[in-house]
Amino acid sequence: MNSMPEFENNNAARYTPSEIEPKWQARWDADPALYAAGPHSAGKPKFYCIEMLPYPSGVLHIGHMRTYAVGDTLARFMWMRGYNVLHPMGWDAFGLPAENAALKNGTPPREWTLGNIAAMRTQMRRMGFSYDWAGTEIATCLPEYYRWNQWFFLKMYERGLAYRKSSKVNWCPKCATVLANEQVVDGCCWRHEGTLVEQRELEQWFLRITKYADELLDGLDAMPGWPEKVRTMQRNWIGRSEGARVTFDVVPEPKEQGTEIREQERQHIAVFTTRVDTIFGATSVQLAPEHALIKQWAQTDAVLARAVDEMIAQQKAAREAGDIGTIEKKGVSTGRYAINPFNGERLPIWVANYILADYGTGAIMSVPAHDARDFEFAQKYGLPIKRVVAPNLDTDDLELPYTDEAESVLVDSGEWTGEASLEAQDKMARFAEEHGFGKKTTTYRLKDWGVSRQRYWGTPIPMVYCKACGIVPVPEDQLPVLLPEKIEITQEGGSPLSRVPEFVNVACPKCGEPARRETDTMDTFVDSSWYFYRYTDARNAHAAFDSAKANYWFPIDQYIGGVEHAILHLIYSRFWTKVMRDLGLIANSEPATRLFTQGMVIKDGAKMSTSKGNIVSPDLMIAKYGADATRMYALFAAPPDRDLEWQEEGVAGISRFLARVYRLTMKFAAAVEEEQTTANAEGAEGTRKNAEESDAGRTLLRVLHQTVAKITEDFNGRWHFNTCIAAIMILVNEISAREAAIDAGEISAGTVAEVSRTLILLLAPFAPFMAAELWEQMGNDSVLLRQPWPEADAELARESVVEIPVQVNGKLVTVVKVAADADDETIKAAAFADEKVAARIAGKTVVKTIVVKGKLVNLVVK
RNA sequence: GCCGGUGUGGUGAAAUGGCAGACACAACGGACUUAAAAUCCGUUGGCGCGAAAGCGCCGUGCGGGUUCGAGUCCCGCCACCGGUACCA
Numbered sequence: 001m002n003s004m005p006e007f008e009n010n011n012a013a014r015y016t017p018s019e020i021e022p023k024w025q026a027r028w029d030a031d032p033a034l035y036a037a038g039p040h041s042a043g044k045p046k047f048y049c050i051e052m053l054p055y056p057s058g059v060l061h062i063g064h065m066r067t068y069a070v071g072d073t074l075a076r077f078m079w080m081r082g083y084n085v086l087h088p089m090g091w092d093a094f095g096l097p098a099e100n101a102a103l104k105n106g107t108p109p110r111e112w113t114l115g116n117i118a119a120m121r122t123q124m125r126r127m128g129f130s131y132d133w134a135g136t137e138i139a140t141c142l143p144e145y146y147r148w149n150q151w152f153f154l155k156m157y158e159r160g161l162a163y164r165k166s167s168k169v170n171w172c173p174k175c176a177t178v179l180a181n182e183q184v185v186d187g188c189c190w191r192h193e194g195t196l197v198e199q200r201e202l203e204q205w206f207l208r209i210t211k212y213a214d215e216l217l218d219g220l221d222a223m224p225g226w227p228e229k230v231r232t233m234q235r236n237w238i239g240r241s242e243g244a245r246v247t248f249d250v251v252p253e254p255k256e257q258g259t260e261i262r263e264q265e266r267q268h269i270a271v272f273t274t275r276v277d278t279i280f281g282a283t284s285v286q287l288a289p290e291h292a293l294i295k296q297w298a299q300t301d302a303v304l305a306r307a308v309d310e311m312i313a314q315q316k317a318a319r320e321a322g323d324i325g326t327i328e329k330k331g332v333s334t335g336r337y338a339i340n341p342f343n344g345e346r347l348p349i350w351v352a353n354y355i356l357a358d359y360g361t362g363a364i365m366s367v368p369a370h371d372a373r374d375f376e377f378a379q380k381y382g383l384p385i386k387r388v389v390a391p392n393l394d395t396d397d398l399e400l401p402y403t404d405e406a407e408s409v410l411v412d413s414g415e416w417t418g419e420a421s422l423e424a425q426d427k428m429a430r431f432a433e434e435h436g437f438g439k440k441t442t443t444y445r446l447k448d449w450g451v452s453r454q455r456y457w458g459t460p461i462p463m464v465y466c467k468a469c470g471i472v473p474v475p476e477d478q479l480p481v482l483l484p485e486k487i488e489i490t491q492e493g494g495s496p497l498s499r500v501p502e503f504v505n506v507a508c509p510k511c512g513e514p515a516r517r518e519t520d521t522m523d524t525f526v527d528s529s530w531y532f533y534r535y536t537d538a539r540n541a542h543a544a545f546d547s548a549k550a551n552y553w554f555p556i557d558q559y560i561g562g563v564e565h566a567i568l569h570l571i572y573s574r575f576w577t578k579v580m581r582d583l584g585l586i587a588n589s590e591p592a593t594r595l596f597t598q599g600m601v602i603k604d605g606a607k608m609s610t611s612k613g614n615i616v617s618p619d620l621m622i623a624k625y626g627a628d629a630t631r632m633y634a635l636f637a638a639p640p641d642r643d644l645e646w647q648e649e650g651v652a653g654i655s656r657f658l659a660r661v662y663r664l665t666m667k668f669a670a671a672v673e674e675e676q677t678t679a680n681a682e683g684a685e686g687t688r689k690n691a692e693e694s695d696a697g698r699t700l701l702r703v704l705h706q707t708v709a710k711i712t713e714d715f716n717g718r719w720h721f722n723t724c725i726a727a728i729m730i731l732v733n734e735i736s737a738r739e740a741a742i743d744a745g746e747i748s749a750g751t752v753a754e755v756s757r758t759l760i761l762l763l764a765p766f767a768p769f770m771a772a773e774l775w776e777q778m779g780n781d782s783v784l785l786r787q788p789w790p791e792a793d794a795e796l797a798r799e800s801v802v803e804i805p806v807q808v809n810g811k812l813v814t815v816v817k818v819a820a821d822a823d824d825e826t827i828k829a830a831a832f833a834d835e836k837v838a839a840r841i842a843g844k845t846v847v848k849t850i851v852v853k854g855k856l857v858n859l860v861v862k
Numbered sequence: 863g864c865c866g867g868u869g870u871g872g873u874g875a876a877a878u879g880g881c882a883g884a885c886a887c888a889a890c891g892g893a894c895u896u897a898a899a900a901u902c903c904g905u906u907g908g909c910g911c912g913a914a915a916g917c918g919c920c921g922u923g924c925g926g927g928u929u930c931g932a933g934u935c936c937c938g939c940c941a942c943c944g945g946u947a948c949c950a
Binding site for chain 1: 863864865866867868873874875876877880881884885886887888900901929930931943944945946948949950
């Protein structure tokens with residue numbers, strides 16, 4: 001037995017995250033004030049940082065974990081920078097999976113959901129995320145929260161922003177329920193693959209988001225802190241297009257001729273077009289298969305009826321196959337005609353499968369010469385193609401379809417011939433309006449938000465239907481309308497709540513007579529549309545939140561989440577913000593100044609997901625490598641906005657790095673103590689004496705301060721945490737390389753103390769458990785999170801000698817060393833003095849010398 | 863089709879228009895060990911020359927351009943990933 005090495009081994013501090021992490025987790029859990037935001041009057045600048053709240057599915061996924069690691073690292077940094085930080089967490093706790101779980105194993109949705117929340121909260125605590133649980137945690141399925149959904153709904157109803165109308169909805173015949181658009185996958189139910197979703201006409205509640213369409217769209221231009229991608233997606237989703245509506249009269253049926261047609265019996269077709277300037281080129285009118293007139297005509301026209309049915313069936317099939325965009329254009333003539341109000345031409349009316357019923361008016365004028373789709377259609381069916389726009393009046397040969405409008409003029413367009421396209425659009429629309437057959441119109445792709453769901457696990461819509469009084473809102477003082485908890489979830493159709501008599505039967509709030517409650521619940525996107533306001537005042541029992549608190553914290557300084565919410569959640573919550581502003585509750589018009597969308601986590605080349613079976617469990621990672629290594633790897637492996645390939649070897653690498661840091665730092669603890677003792681004795685801030693420090697010590701200090709500067713800069717700007725961590729690794733490598741010198745006392749205790757101390761501070765946002773442990777082991781009893789972030793000392797960070805690459809004609813020849821503050825002439829001289837340079841330029845003429853101070857020299861020779 | 867994004871070693875990736883491949887992972891070689899693990903040290907873009915120190919050439923998806931100088935900027939392509947899809 002040779003005891004010497006073993007002795008040393010035993011003496012070296014071993015990094016044991018399995019001991020350190022639970023110890024600190026317990027301490028942090030026991031101190032609710034640790035992550036609580038300070039008072040508003042504290043004189044500190046505020047920083048409101050949120051990661052999108054998760055759905056409590058039961059397991060924290062490594063993809064979530066990455067998002068939270070990004071937010072947590074930033075929040076910790078901002079704490080240390082002296083900001084008043086609000087960093088909340090909550091649960092998007094309503095939704096269909098809870099009902100599915102109930103169906104599958106009989107667990108009541110509430111129980112299932114709260115159980116999942118508890119499990120995930122534990123996972124998050126294990127990761128060491130700095131959430132103010134006590135002050136902010138919310139679960140949207142609790143009455144304390146959802147009563148305010150109901151309250152907002154009533155406010156919107158009062159203002160005409162919530163209304164009820166009959167509308168088409170997605171209906172799964174197997175679930176016997178309405179589905180949200182996002183639950184329709186390739187035309188089928190997400191739970192019943194292969195079961196086509198039907199369109200059913202139902203009475204539904206809608207929120208009038210279209211009232212804010214222009215503001216939602218225009219606001220995007222003034223949001224530089226949001227990714228361009230998200231803004232573009234929202235612009236497309238809102239889909240504003242300016243054009244004109246033009247009314248075409250339908251020519252009466254021959255059989256009707258001779259008899260007097262009364263004005264109210266006349267039929268009209270309104271078409272929407274963005275190119276009214278091309279109207280002289282219209283050669284047919286095309287209606288959507290679902291258009292009201294088609295339905296009417298089909299009643300007496302069996303051939304038409306069959307054709308329309310076929311079209312609708314075919315569209316369904318195409319949707320099922322997922323290739324709705326590539327479906328072949330098909331149409332059938334209705335045998336009827338419409339009159340072009342501009343020139344009196346008689347145009348055949350067709351029904352065509354490429355006309356969308358729910359966009360514009362569900363009808364178009366077909367201008368084959370100037371629209372690619374109309375062109376394709378006209379060619380297929382031999383409809384005339386009439387050119388009415390050209391680059392100029394003399395154009396003979398022109399490839400069709402010709403769709404340019406910016407530099408085109410009208411031809412063969414009667415009195416409008418010669419007009420520029422863009423101007424004609426405006427003039428012709430006004431002409432139509434003056435003559436009563438049209439109007440300038442703006443159309444949006446965005447539709448009002450249908451919020452009714454025939455489901456159980458959601459917020460009850462606070463409305464009552466009374467035979468005598470009609471729709472009666474539940475009075476505010478009767479909120480919340482509680483969701484009954486004892487309910488059997490079955491496969492039966494219709495709203496589950498409609499089968500709970502105690503819930504349904506209610507006295508009319510107005511007249512007191514027996515009435516029925518609304519049994520639909522709200523879309524869960526309502527819950528997440530305003531939750532971040534609730535965080536600012538989460539325990540308020542009298543209001544959704546206190547305006548003063550919301551106004552202090554809003555807008556959110558940094559919102560972090562997945563790009564998959566770019567449209568739905570992020571439009572709904574912008575809408576909600578504007579409504580709340582108009583209700584006088586808040587002062588801001590947009591919820592978040594900056595939005596960050598992190599990349600996906602990839603495993604084996606595919607997005608990590610349960611269905612692909614390539615899930616990595618954070619718990620397993622924590623058990624093997626610790627939470628610090630797990631979260632640090634998630635930040636190190638790629639910049640946060642990029643997709644991240646999860647490689648376990650990488651986590652192992654980080655954990656080795658942390659072990660090295662731990663061992664080194666623990667070893668220097670003695671030096672730190674010595675330093676502190678001396679400092680106390682001298683009453684000064686430190687004993688470092690730079691002038692007397694060894695070269696090794698000075699180099700170490702230089703690297704240290706360079707690292708501080710780099711990380712501080714990256715936190716404030718680009719968020720490239722991967723290079724921040726790399727910088728810390730470089731620093732640790734430098735320390736490691738000087739371990740022997742430190743052991744030999746060649747570097748002063750003051751320097752060793754400063755380096756160790758600062759290293760811990762730098763690690764604090766990335767590896768909070770280990771940093772806290774080391775901080776304590778160094779003899780500090782202060783809270784690491786409350787320590788000020790280190791300041792980079794520019795003087796110490798400065799290099800005295802720099803290496804300047806020398807190029808000849810742009811090609812690297814050598815590197816020369818010069819003083820960091822050398823002037824151009826000195827650098828130039830050093831370059832010319834170099835042998836290799838001399839050899840390279842021998843016999844040639846130097847025509848130009850470029851000196852970039854501190855960077856390089858380039859000699860241009862001939 | 864349209865809108866984003868990405869293309870750099872065996873892999874993840876670095877690089878305000880200024881030494882391409884930092885920092886890691888993996889691999890290989892070595893030290894320690896009876897052995898292994900752990901740890902530490904070293905090598906690692908390609909090709910060529912050299913006994914070696916070293917030296918030369920090529921190299922950031924492809925083709926052009928701007929510049930003293932391009933992974934980076936401009937023009938035109940290609941591939942992959944994501945979103946969207948007949949929006950009149």
